[in-house]
Amino acid sequence: MSAPPVVAARSLGKIFAGGAGDAVEALREIDLEIDAGEFVSLIGPSGCGKSTLLRLIADLVAPTSGRLEVNGKDPHRARLDRDYGMVFQRATLLDWRTVARNVELPLEIMDAAGRQDRARHMLDLVQLGEFAGHYPWQLSGGMQQRVAIARALAFRPALLLMDEPFGALDEMTRELMQQELLRIWHETGTTVVFVTHSIPEAVFLSTTVVVMSSRPGRISDVIATGLSHPRNEDTRASQAYYDTITEVRTALRRHDGAAT
Amino acid sequence: MNRASDGIGRDEDIGETHATDALTAFEEALPGGGPRRVGWLRAYGPAVVAFALVIALWEAVTVVFNVQSFLLPRPSLIVERFVATSGVIWLYGWHTLIEALGGLVAGTTLGVLAALATTRWAAVREGLMPFAIAANSVPIIALAPITNAWFSLSSPVSKMAVAAVVVFFPVMINTARGLIEVDPQEVELLASYAASPRQIMRRVRVPHALPYFFSAVKVASALCLIAAIVAEYFGGPDDVLGRYILRQASLLVLPDAWAAILVASIMGIGLYGAVLLVERLAMPWHPSHRAGDVG
Helix, strand or coil, X not given: CCCCCCEEXXXXXXXXXXXXXXXXXXXXXXXXXXXXXXXXXXECCCCCCHHHHHXXXXXXXXXXXXXXXXXXXXXXXXXXXXXXXXXXXXXXXXCCCCHHHHHHHHXXXXXXXXXXXXXXXXXXXXCCHHHCXXXXXXXXXXXXXXXXXXXXXXXXXXXXXXXXXXXXXXXHHHXXXXXXXXXXXXXXXXXXXXXXXXXXXXXXXXCEEEEEEXXXXXXXXXXXCCCCCCCCHHHHHCHHHHHHHHHHHHHHHHHHHHHC | CCCHHHCCCCCCCHHHCXXXXXHHHHHHXXXXXXXXXXXXXXXXXXXXXHHHHHHHHHHHHHHHCXXXXXXXXXXXXXHHHHHHCHHHHHHHHHHHHHXXXXXXXXXXXXXXXXHHHHHHCHHHHHHHHHHHHHHHCCCHHHHHHHHHHHCCCCCHHHHHHXXXXXXXXXXXXXXXXXXXXXXXXXXXXXXXXXXXXXXXXXXXXXXXXXHHHHHXXXXXXXXXXXXXXXXXXXXXXXXXXXXXXXXXXXXXXXXHHHHHHXXXXXXXXXXXXXXXXXXXXXXXXXXXXXXXXXX
């Protein structure tokens, strides 16, 4: 492919200046390339900087060293160009807006035309069409998170950034949401960067799993899952799935052991 | 991996919002207050019974112990005078209400503008907020003789000024808090859409501040009446509630003074109810209205 990678990081580093001079080095020497259409998970122990890396890509924090490009541009430019959609661990729906009006929010900010039709289409995509007129508090946690995904994709960003989006859901809902997300990924062709600390989740969803280690946060392994698509319950029962889980787990253990 | 207990779903049991006290019931009985009509009697019953008991006890004590009416008049006598003097006391009440409302509107408007300014400019916030918080804990009502001197004693503006100052601080502090203390993640979400500060203000901060604003205005609706009446005690035209109460009390016509106090109470409750009604209409989404399915 001649198109530039969606995310390209070179020797990227981030140091948080703490109070009283104790700075925290969150990320060191990150090299990463993510191509269009990929589904990449960032996995690692707490404090490995995986969320920080996502927030650097989103231009919600600024790097202290190295280079980072999103869609071939400076991340700040990419944010102003609305190149990505973001989903947080909490759905972060605005309580005072109905479900449909929450999905319309980014379109309103961007002054886009045909907002209502677009919102309806997006809600159909996440199978919540009949809940358009409800308020967020009337929905379950899983439904709220589906609304957040619909909202993030409403303006058709080429890149979807997800920060532990299913972390607070129960296991059953979580597996349904994973299935749902893969379906949406297929239908929209969006590139996804997905932060998680669940190994099975990372393996089931991703084309590539990026394993990170902590103190300072760095990339220790990049593992291509190689599992065939579409993925479903059979995938979860397959030998290749278990083998990849073992591979990721081993990679995590190796570096965890080295750190302590 | 044990994030399951983090609880992003705000599934507090909606059925738990049973009206256990009369105030809640009062709020729920307002238009838009949901379909809970069945619990009406159950909710109001205890309050009505308690009220009746207190009045009955009051009546009994004054009769049995032959309490002089200049000390504590019988409730039945107060009601009698309330009816007999209703032409005068409601007219005077109206004059006082105008002063209180003028102060409420002026104080609320200025309070909201100041709150917006403190949110917009950090320098204003740092310079003004400590002062405002300090001023809020000062008995501002003591200013009444001074505003009477500043503005003409005969003008209702002098009373409105006291009411406005009394209203200003709680409205400003509460509204500013609502505008500032938003969920940082909501601001980040808007930032991810490259939203302008004005868009963030309008779509996140202002809606978030509405409940704070309304709880301040509810408090202010009582404060503005108190301020107007107390300011009247310090002088001014005689056709107002405060001066009437003062006059009747000094003449030892206490049942008439009590009848006027009853008018002030009714106006205070009415004002509070009006604010509740506006709040209900302005925030149909709010959790306190979660009586049933809105969808």
